[in-house]
Amino acid sequence: MPAKIISFVTMKGGSGKSTSAMCLGAYWQKSGMKVGLIDADPAGTLVRWIAAGTDLAEIPAVTAGPDSVDTGIDDFLARGLDRIIIDTPGFQSEATDAAIRRADLLIIPMRPSPIDYQVAVDSAEHIADLTTAPVRFLLNQTTKGSVIARHMRAQMEAANAQPMEVELSARVAYGEAALAGTTPSYYQPRGAAAREIADFASETGTLLGMRRKKARKASEPV
Ligand SMILES: Nc1ncnc2c1ncn2[C@@H]1O[C@H](COP(=O)(O)OP(=O)(O)OP(=O)(O)O)[C@@H](O)[C@H]1O
Ligand SMILES: [Mg+2]
Structure with a gap:
């Protein structure tokens, strides 16, 4: 499969962009893929997360601003990586728009609340104005x-x-894994969170194999 770019986007802060991006990247890296992370959030969450431990140290990660998301992607593509994962800030920015335009798949994490949902829909509409790539919502922090x-x-x-x-x-x-600079796939590989992450990676992989559809607004029928 050629290199794939997955961007995590939503204007809602704290919805789980960085957590789901890092967990996915770590899972793929652990399973032998060549993964690169682009941290387009000025808060530098992914880079700090990696620096807090040793498990993730092998994953190439770069910070990128509005002018360097594209070059960050191009550098990773030139290095022959399999998967490029981009984390974006919880606000609208040129860096987020670049991450949207280059993505093969957009994931919008959201907590299960009407407030998060509304912002997620707004984000999906913004995404649909910029790309025809598939967009999926990811429910995060749910209670079974x-x-x-x-x-x-x-x-x-x-x-x-x-x-x-x-x-x-x-x-x-x-949170405990993040504190130790790692993710549940390393921290508790047989735990429930690690199993969820494996399912998340598997479903994401399936989506990356699918063909692109015509651009549409989130509010329009498929
Ligand atoms: N599934 C989960 N279970 C428990 N805690 C979680 C889960 N997902 C995220 N968190 C916690 O929720 C907080 C927000 O998550 P995260 O930083 O991933 O969101 P974000 O969308 O990247 O936020 P921001 O917009 O501020 O960058 C963090 O403290 C994280 O550890
Ligand atoms: Mg974040």
Whole structure:
């Protein structure tokens, strides 16, 4: 498969962009793929996360501003990486727009709440103005069997906003692993969070194999 670029985007802060991006990158790296991370958030979350431990030290990661997202991608492509993952800030920026334009797949993480959902839909509409690449919502910090997560999923499906099948549950393992500069796939490889991440990687891999569709607004039918 040629190199694929996955961008994590939503204007809602704290929705899980950095966590899902890092966990996906670490999983793929651990499973033998050549992964590169572009940290387009001025907060530098991914780079600091990697620096806090040793498990992720082999993953090439660069910070990038509005003028350097494209060159960051091109450098990684020239190095023959399999997967390039881009984390973006929780606000609109030129760097985010560059990450959107170059992506083969856009993932919009969101917590199961109406407020997060509204911002996620706004983000999806902004994305649809810039690219025809597929866009998926990722429910993050869910509680198993909760009414609100089911409700959010139903609302998304009614609006033709496509949720991923996998959900990342609210688990202390995510924060604890980050504290140790690692992710659940290394920290607790047989734990529930690691299993979710494996499912997330598998579903993402399937989406990357799919063909592009015509551009559409999140509010329009598929
Ligand atoms: N599934 C989860 N379970 C438990 N905690 C989580 C989970 N996902 C994220 N968190 C925690 O929630 C907080 C926000 O997550 P994260 O930093 O990934 O969001 P973000 O979208 O990147 O935020 P920002 O827009 O500020 O960059 C972090 O403290 C993270 O550890
Ligand atoms: Mg972040």
